Structure formats: C-alpha cells, structure tokens
Amino acid sequence: MKRKLFLFTACGLLMLAQANAQSEATATTQPLMYQATATKINDLVHTKLEVAFDYDKSYMYGKAWITLQPHFYETDTLALDAKGMDIKKVAIVKGGATTPLKYEYDGWVLNIKLDKKYKGGEKYTVYIDYTAKPNDLKVKGSAAITDAKGLYFINPKGEEKDKPTQIWTQGETEANSVWCPTIDKPNQKTTDEISMTVPAKYVTLSNGLLISQKKNADGTRTDYWKMDLPHAPYLMFMGVGDYAVVKDKYGNKEVSYYVEKAYEPVARRIFGYTPEMMAFYKRITGVDYAWQKYSQIIGRDYVSGAMENTTATLHQESAQQDARELVDGNGWESTIAHELFHHWFGDLVTAESWSNLTVNESFANYSETLWDEYKHGKDAGDAQNYSDMRGYLQSNSEKKDLVRFYYADKEDMFDAVSYNKGGRILHMLRNYVGDSAFFKSLNNYLTTNKFKAAEAQNLRLAFEEVTGKDLNWYFNQWYYGAGHPKLNISYAYDDAAKQVTVSVKQTQDGDKVFRLPFAIDVYNGSAKVRYNVEMTEREQQFTFPYGKSKPELVNVDGDKILLCEKTDDKSLANFIHQYKFAGNYLDRREAIDACAKNADNTDAQALLKLAVNDRYFGLRNYALSKLKMDNTAIKDGFESTIANIAKTDKNTTVRAQAISLLAAYNKPEYKTLFEKSVTDSSYSVAGQALEALGKIDPAAALAKAQQLKAQPAKGKLMESISGVLIDAGSEADFDYVAGNFDKMPLSQAKMEMLQPLADYIAKVNNTALVKKGVDMIVEFRESIPAAYKSQLSPYINNMVLMGIAGKKKAQLAGANASAAQEQIDYIKSKAK
Numbered sequence: 024m025k026r027k028l029f030l031f032t033a034c035g036l037l038m039l040a041q042a043n044a045q046s047e048a049t050a051t052t053q054p055l056m057y058q059a060t061a062t063k064i065n066d067l068v069h070t071k072l073e074v075a076f077d078y079d080k081s082y083m084y085g086k087a088w089i090t091l092q093p094h095f096y097e098t099d100t101l102a103l104d105a106k107g108m109d110i111k112k113v114a115i116v117k118g119g120a121t122t123p124l125k126y127e128y129d130g131w132v133l134n135i136k137l138d139k140k141y142k143g144g145e146k147y148t149v150y151i152d153y154t155a156k157p158n159d160l161k162v163k164g165s166a167a168i169t170d171a172k173g174l175y176f177i178n179p180k181g182e183e184k185d186k187p188t189q190i191w192t193q194g195e196t197e198a199n200s201v202w203c204p205t206i207d208k209p210n211q212k213t214t215d216e217i218s219m220t221v222p223a224k225y226v227t228l229s230n231g232l233l234i235s236q237k238k239n240a241d242g243t244r245t246d247y248w249k250m251d252l253p254h255a256p257y258l259m260f261m262g263v264g265d266y267a268v269v270k271d272k273y274g275n276k277e278v279s280y281y282v283e284k285a286y287e288p289v290a291r292r293i294f295g296y297t298p299e300m301m302a303f304y305k306r307i308t309g310v311d312y313a314w315q316k317y318s319q320i321i322g323r324d325y326v327s328g329a330m331e332n333t334t335a336t337l338h339q340e341s342a343q344q345d346a347r348e349l350v351d352g353n354g355w356e357s358t359i360a361h362e363l364f365h366h367w368f369g370d371l372v373t374a375e376s377w378s379n380l381t382v383n384e385s386f387a388n389y390s391e392t393l394w395d396e397y398k399h400g401k402d403a404g405d406a407q408n409y410s411d412m413r414g415y416l417q418s419n420s421e422k423k424d425l426v427r428f429y430y431a432d433k434e435d436m437f438d439a440v441s442y443n444k445g446g447r448i449l450h451m452l453r454n455y456v457g458d459s460a461f462f463k464s465l466n467n468y469l470t471t472n473k474f475k476a477a478e479a480q481n482l483r484l485a486f487e488e489v490t491g492k493d494l495n496w497y498f499n500q501w502y503y504g505a506g507h508p509k510l511n512i513s514y515a516y517d518d519a520a521k522q523v524t525v526s527v528k529q530t531q532d533g534d535k536v537f538r539l540p541f542a543i544d545v546y547n548g549s550a551k552v553r554y555n556v557e558m559t560e561r562e563q564q565f566t567f568p569y570g571k572s573k574p575e576l577v578n579v580d581g582d583k584i585l586l587c588e589k590t591d592d593k594s595l596a597n598f599i600h601q602y603k604f605a606g607n608y609l610d611r612r613e614a615i616d617a618c619a620k621n622a623d624n625t626d627a628q629a630l631l632k633l634a635v636n637d638r639y640f641g642l643r644n645y646a647l648s649k650l651k652m653d654n655t656a657i658k659d660g661f662e663s664t665i666a667n668i669a670k671t672d673k674n675t676t677v678r679a680q681a682i683s684l685l686a687a688y689n690k691p692e693y694k695t696l697f698e699k700s701v702t703d704s705s706y707s708v709a710g711q712a713l714e715a716l717g718k719i720d721p722a723a724a725l726a727k728a729q730q731l732k733a734q735p736a737k738g739k740l741m742e743s744i745s746g747v748l749i750d751a752g753s754e755a756d757f758d759y760v761a762g763n764f765d766k767m768p769l770s771q772a773k774m775e776m777l778q779p780l781a782d783y784i785a786k787v788n789n790t791a792l793v794k795k796g797v798d799m800i801v802e803f804r805e806s807i808p809a810a811y812k813s814q815l816s817p818y819i820n821n822m823v824l825m826g827i828a829g830k831k832k833a834q835l836a837g838a839n840a841s842a843a844q845e846q847i848d849y850i851k852s853k854a855k
Contacts, residue, residue, distance in 0.1 A: 173201030385445025710739030
C-alpha cells in the first residue's frame with residue numbers, strides 16, 4: 024500500500040512541531056501490547072462468493088462457500104471474521120447438500136460448531152448466506168488508511184453531480200471481512216472465485232481472470248472472476264463502475280487500466296510504463312511476475328493512496344492526470360512502481376504478521392528508488408532515496424523498532440518507520456553486500472517463501488545463505504532496534520606528517536552505539552583515494568596519508584548511503600570541491616545548501632550559478648529555491664541567469680520556478696514573457712506566470728484570469744486563477760473560486776487555499792454565498808483524518824472561521840449591518 028499522508032503546515036513550522044509533539048505524546052500514552060502472530064487453527068484453502076449489490080441501501084447480498092482444513096491439530100470448531108453482517112444461514116456442504124450448523128455471532132466473529140472433528144489437513148466446506156452492511160459498521164482507520172469499512176459505495180444513487188457511481192473494496196489491514204466471511208489474517212492464503220451481479224452498464228474487476236459474463240433478464244450481468252493462485256485475504260478485491268478499459272500487454276499476459284472515460288486518451292501516458300516495470304522487476308529479482316494478469320483501477324474517494332490487491336491494484340483519483348498535468352511529469356509514477364513491486368513483496372511473499380510489515384512495505388518503498396534509478400538515472404534514484412530519508416527523519420519516530428511486536432493497534436504499523444526507514448535500511452544493506460549479492464538474496468527470499476508468509480528473519484537467512492556473512496548484528500541493530508545515528512564529523516590536518524585525521528562522534532541520545540560501515544574518500548583535484556572503514560565506538564578517529572599537498576576534500580560516507588543526521592565541519596571550499604568532483608546527488612545538494620548559507624561569498628555565488636544549471640532538473644529547481652531575492656548580490660547577480668532559465672530550460676517545473684523568481688524584479692520588460700507563458704501547456708508554468716503578471720500588472724492578470732476560468736484548469740494554474748480572482752474580490756466569481764476549492768482533493772494545497780478563501784468570503788456581502796463558503800470550510804474540516812483533526816480543527820475554527828467573523832464586524836456599522844450580523848452568528852455556530 025502506498026500511504027496517503029497529509030503533511031499540513033497551515034500555521035507554519037510552529038504548528039507542525041506542536042502537532043508532532045502531540046502525536047508523540049499520544050503514542051507514548053497509549054497502552055502497548057504484545058501482538059502475537061495469529062495462531063493457525065484452521066487454514067483457508069478456497070473461497071467462493073456469489074454477490075449482488077443493493078445501491079439504494081448500500082448493502083451487499085452474499086453467499087459464500089469457504090473450504091478450509093485444520094492446520095495441524097484436529098478441531099470441531101471454526102472462527103471466521105465477519106464484521107457487521109446479517110447472518111442468515113450457516114451450513115456444512117457435503118456431496119452437494121447442505122446441513123445447518125450451530126453458531127454464535129457477536130457482530131464481529133462467527134463461531135461455528137462443525138459437524139464433527141476434522142483432522143489436520145482434512146478439507147471441509149462451510150456455506151454462509153449473509154448480508155454485508157458496511158455503512159452501518161462503526162470502525163476506525165488510521166493516518167495512512169482513513170477508514171476501515173471494507174466495502175465502499177460511491178454515489179450509489181447518483182445524487183452527487185459530476186461524481187461517478189462506483190463500488191470498490193479496501194481490505195488492508197483486516198477489513199475484507201466486512202464483506203466476506205474469512206480468517207482475516209495476513210498469514211492465511213486462499214484461492215478464490217467471485218461471481219458479481221451488477222447493472223449491465225458497468226464493468227467489473229476482481230483478482231485473477233474474467234472467466235465468463237452472463238446477461239440476466241432483469242438488466243443485470245453476472246461476471247465470474249477466478250483466482251487460482253493463493254493470496255492473503257486482505258488482497259481480495261472487487262471493483263464496479265462505468266470505466267473505460269485500456270488494454271496493454273506484458274509478454275502474453277494482459278495488462279489493463281480502468282479509468283474514468285474522460286481519461287481514456289491519456290491512460291497509457293499515466294500507466295504506460297507498467298509493462299517495462301514488470302520486466303525490470305523480473306530482471307533484478309530473477310523472479311517473473313507470478314500472477315495471471317495485471318490491472319489498475321481508479322477509485323473515487325479512496326481512503327488511502329493505492330492498494331496492491333493481487334492482480335487488481337486500486338489507485339486514488341489523484342492518479343488521473345490530464346494531458347497538461349502530465350507535461351510537468353507523471354506525479355503518480357512512483358506509486359505505480361510501488362504497488363507493482365508489492366506483487367513480489369507482499370502478494371507473492373506476505374508478511375506473516377503486521378509486526379513484520381517491513382517485509383512488504385520497505386521493499387515497495389525502496390522499489391521507487393530502484394525504478395527511478397533505472398529509468399531516469401542515478402540522480403533521480405538518489406533524490407527519491409533522500410526524500411524518503413527526510414520523511415522518516417521528520418516523523419519523530421526514533422523510539423520505534425522497524426519490526427514491532429508491541430503496539431496499540433495494527434494500523435500503527437503504517438508509518439514512516441515501516442516504509443521510509445525500512446527502505447533506507449535496504450539501501451544500506453545493498454551497499455554493504457554489493458548489488459550482485461543483494462539481488463541474488465532477494466531472489467533467494469522470494470523463491471524460498473513463494474506463496475507463503477514470512478518475517479524479517481526469513482529475509483536475514485536468505486541474505487546469509489547467499490553472502491556467507493553473519494548479519495545478526497545488522498538485523499538486531501536496524502530491524503529489531505530503534506533510532507538512527509546522529510554524527511558530528513570534524514577534520515584535523517597534520518602537514519608535517521602529511522596525514523589527515525577524521526573524527527566521527529555519535530551524539531544520539533541513549534547508550535546505543537551504531538555499527539556503521541562506510542567509505543571515506545580523500546580528494547586531490549579530481550583524483551580520489553577511497554578508504555573503507557567501520558565505526559564501532561561512540562567516538563572514533565580515522566587517519567589517512569595525503570601525499571605532497573593537503574587534500575581539497577575529505578568526504579565521509581562517500582556513497583551517501585547512511586541513514587543518519589549529521590553535522591559536517593567542512594569548509595565552504597570543501598563543499599564547492601565536493602559539488603564539482605564528488606558528484607553524487609546528495610554531495611551536490613549539500614554543497615548548494617552550504618553556498619546558500621554563504622550567499623555573500625563570491626565563490627559561493629559562482630557555485631550557485633553552476634547549480635541552477637545542474638544536469639539534474641531536481642537540483643536545478645532546488646538551487647533556484649535557495650536564491651534569496653532579498654539579498655542584493657543574489658538579486659543583481661542572477662537576473663540574466665534566471666531570465667534565461669525561465670525562457671529556455673527543458674523542464675517545465677524549473678521554468679516555472681524561474682518565472683516565480685523573475686516576478687521579484689517587478690520589471691515591465693518581463694510582461695511579454697509572463698503573458699506568453701500564461702498560455703504554456705504546463706499548468707505549473709502558466710500558473711506561476713499568471714501570478715508573476717499580477718505583480719506587475721494586476722489588471723492584465725485579472726483579464727487573463729477571467730479568460731482562463733472558462734477553460735479546464737488544474738494544479739498550479741487553477742490555484743493561481745482563483746488567487747487573482749480572490750484578490751479582485753468580486754462576488755461574480757464566487758462559484759468559480761468556491762467550486763475549485765470544493766473540487767480539490769484533501770491535500771496540503773487545499774489547506775494552503777483555506778486562508779485565501781476565507782479572505783475572499785470576508786469580502787462577500789451576499790449572505791447565501793457566505794454561508795455556502797463557510798459550509799465548504801466546515802466540510803473540509805470534517806474530512807480531515809482523525810489523526811490530524813485534533814491539531815487542525817482549532818486552527819480552522821479560531822483562525823480561519825472566526826477570522827472571517829472578525830472581519831465581518833467592520834460591516835456592522837454600515838448599511839449591510841443586519842446581514843453581517845446574521846453571517847457572524849452563522850460562522851460562530853459552525854466554529855465549534
């Protein structure tokens with residue numbers, strides 16, 4: 024699963040810090056319990072379902088034939104997870120006949136008394152007739168998975184304009200038992216077959232292959248899907264809706280993309296790398312894609328980012344990008360790679376317990392780095408790796424083990440430790456054992472545990488068998504331990520002895536000392552001598568000779584693979600040399616940071632001019648973002664460079680960044696560039712150009728915005744059009760401004776739009792429009808996941824809503840006093 028996390032910064036870094044502190048405090052006060060791997064009394068063997076959907080009630084009528092066998096010991100009882108169902112009949116099936124069985128049901132678990140004692144391995148089949156009522160079930164989700172009712176009816180009665188009617192399921196962690204009686208544990212495996220009866224106008228998707236379709240006399244159709252390879256119950260899936268199905272191929276296997284019909288022309292641009300990804304993952308693991316087909320489907324109002332249901336991955340609607348969005352790059356490509364790699368790590372070999380979630384999610388997370396490295400170059404892979412490392416370091420999760428046997432709720436495992444930290448630990452392990460051994464070890468793990476459940480110890484054994492190395496120390500330190508090293512690095516040069524001593528000190532809290540193998544590179548010009556060292560003490564010195572002249576750079580962690588925080592006592596000259604000759608993404612990024620902090624230095628300025636033209640667009644963007652326009656030397660010295668980038672850079676996001684900087688010069692001579700760029704095919708370029716135009720000619724920007732609002736717009740352009748119209752403050756634009764806010768998915772961008780929208784509502788006099796705008800803000804507040812609501816609701820109530828009310832008080836002395844008072848009273852009633 025690719026998590027859908029929201030990093031809101033509405034009140035800036037202070038609020039974020041407070042939110043993190045509160046989250047950490049909450050986490051430490053919740054009781055932690057030992058979470059054992061689920062005991063296997065009975066094993067799932069096969070699941071057969073016949074289902075039909077009631078769109079008026081949001082019910083599913085189901086019949087299930089579940090084949091099981093005792094795991095080892097004989098038993099005459101069966102416990103099935105079955106959440107919130109109406110159970111109509113439970114029976115044993117023998118020779119085509121059914122005999123009722125006694126059972127007890129508490130709304131969560133169906134406890135069945137079997138007709139006899141069955142021995143280990145002896146198969147039997149139970150039949151259950153039931154109704155699933157997902158909307159009646161009271162369950163909670165998490166920050167990563169915001170709901171857990173398993174089966175979702177989206178706009179089932181067609182009452183919401185411009186929203187399709189869909190059905191989709193979300194099983195992870197243990198929510199498929201809302202619509203299918205099962206043993207809902209990750210260490211179970213089952214084959215399955217599902218017959219779905221749906222309105223004939225809709226298409227369906229499930230695991231495995233579509234075997235047959237039958238038209239029914241009542242205008243429905245029954246689709247029969249069959250999955251003949253075993254997978255975990257949480258990976259079972261059903262999807263129904265009015266989709267276009269775009270067909271592709273990997274070898275002789277079907278690859279398909281289920282998208283809303285408006286996105287059919289761009290479906291291949293969104294998902295088209297999928298067959299190449301499948302071939303790449305086969306090449307690096309030595310294991311081919313094991314399943315019958317691969318489909319990807321879009322779900323409206325999806326409760327997370329994406330989910331790796333076997334052969335039928337579900338993506339949230341943000342995956343659907345129009346042609347102009349894709350000009351700026353496919354923002355969903357990493358997620359597509361992530362979910363596909365789960366079909367090796369997670370689906371083919373599944374974590375035996377949520378404590379061991381890392382063997383699913385860290386691999387899927389790291390696959391994003393692997394894919395970027397292969398497809399877009401090493402800089403792109405390193406950038407992805409660094410971004411994920413920062414995500415962990417900023418998560419305030421130093422006290423959590425990667426493999427956690429103690430936690431309050433299984434949903435707690437879906438965090439930056441299981442994902443980001445786990446991926447970085449794999450990156451370090453790859454560097455430690457070497458590429459050949461790393462990928463051969465993955466092959467060993469996958470082939471040894473194929474169609475089984477496994478844990479981190481299985482991974483260790485696979486690596487040890489291939490490498491011949493004892494890796495207990497590595498797994499104890501990184502998998503079964505918490506935290507990360509914090510390093511202080513300093514250098515002492517002895518010209519008389521012609522040697523340099525590198526001091527590395529671990530400064531993290533507590534008494535844990537990390538064992539750290541890494542490389543130290545010593546540079547004279549472009550010539551490099553590498554020393555491989557291993558740190559095993561709290562503070563350690565490493566001494567190296569340097570020949571005739573003092574080295575221009577000593578580069579600790581030469582491959583930039585360590586998961587750590589560090590303070591590195593390099594000089595500015597060292598960092599400049601590092602940019603030019605060390606050359607890794609992070610080497611160059613660190614140098615950009617150092618030069619930005621020394622922006623008055625002419626050498627630093629010269630390096631920054633190199634960096635804004637870096638070979639990798641991500642670092643060009645980063646270097647531009649570090650230019651401070653309030654620094655006269657930077658502003659005067661970089662103008663021509665910025666202007667040239669704004670006109671000529673091949674990457675649209677870099678051009679957009681440069682245009683935003685050009686706006687700071689407030690020069691009419693750039694008006695032509697801004698006006699031309701407003702019509703650029705890139706939303707980013709067009710949006711930044713519109714904002715820039717507004718700074719030198721607000722009237723021209725408003726005229727452009729009025730023209731552009733008649734055309735489809737998304738992303739930065741939509742935000743910029745709304746921003747210009749908000750500044751103008753005309754009530755005539757209310758439907759456009761508020762409608763854009765309403766259509767935005769729950770995101771950081773929508774959070775940032777709150778205050779401008781509130782400022783606009785404060786200018787509006789029409790009471791009905793004010794109430795409509797306030798209701799949208801309230802709806803947004805209520806849609807925030809529970810994990811963030813306690814931090815963000817007070818801000819929305821006190822700063823946003825009551826901020827509008829405060830500005831409305833000035834109208835109480837005017838002709839519109841009565842309406843203003845009504846508006847203030849309404850806002851106060853909503854700010855609770």
